[in-house]
Amino acid sequence: MAKSISCHDAGKDCGWSANAPTEEELMVVIEEHVKAEHKEIELTPENVANIKTLIKDI
Numbered sequence: 001m002a003k004s005i006s007c008h009d010a011g012k013d014c015g016w017s018a019n020a021p022t023e024e025e026l027m028v029v030i031e032e033h034v035k036a037e038h039k040e041i042e043l044t045p046e047n048v049a050n051i052k053t054l055i056k057d058i
Helices: 023-037 045-053
Strands: 003-006 017-020
Touching: 003 023, 017 023, 023 045
Parallel strands: none
Antiparallel strands: 003 017
């Protein structure tokens, strides 16, 4: 089942969203977006775990 997430899901005022076939592939895209657009967010293990709770099946 494909996976989906958006910054809106995380409460951010950002129109970004992404889909990927797997959670692992989606996490790569999320990490790239966070590093490029949300430099204030540190991708700690705790933050990554929180992000993963926001991923939806599509």
